[in-house]
Amino acid sequence: xxxxxxxxxxxxxxxxxxxxxxxxxxxxxxxxxxxxxxxxxxxxxxxxxxxxxxxxxxxxxxxxxxxxxxxxxx
Numbered sequence: 007x008x009x010x011x012x013x014x015x016x017x018x019x020x021x022x023x024x025x026x027x028x029x030x031x032x033x034x035x036x037x038x039x040x041x042x043x044x045x046x047x048x049x050x051x052x053x054x055x056x057x058x059x060x061x062x063x064x065x066x067x068x069x070x071x072x073x074x075x076x077x078x079x080x
Contacts, residue, residue: 007033007056010041015048025049035062035070042076 010031019026028041029052038051056062068078 007031009033009037010051012041012044015041015045019045019047027052032056033061035067038067038071039074039076042071043074 032053
C-alpha cells in the first residue's frame, strides 16, 4: 500500500503491446492520480483491499479522478 511500482509498470508498458493493468500497491487516492499522470500508457488501475476494508470509497476515488481529468467507468 505504498503506491504502484511506477518504474516496473513503465518497463512493462514499453515492452508489450497489450493493455497493462496496474495491480497492487494502491493505499490511497493519490496513488491512482500519480499512476495515471505519470504513466498515461497504463490502461487501468486495480485495487481491492482498500475498498473492502473501507480505507477508500469508490465514489470518492471517482470524484478525485474526475477532478484530475482521468476517465473512469460509471
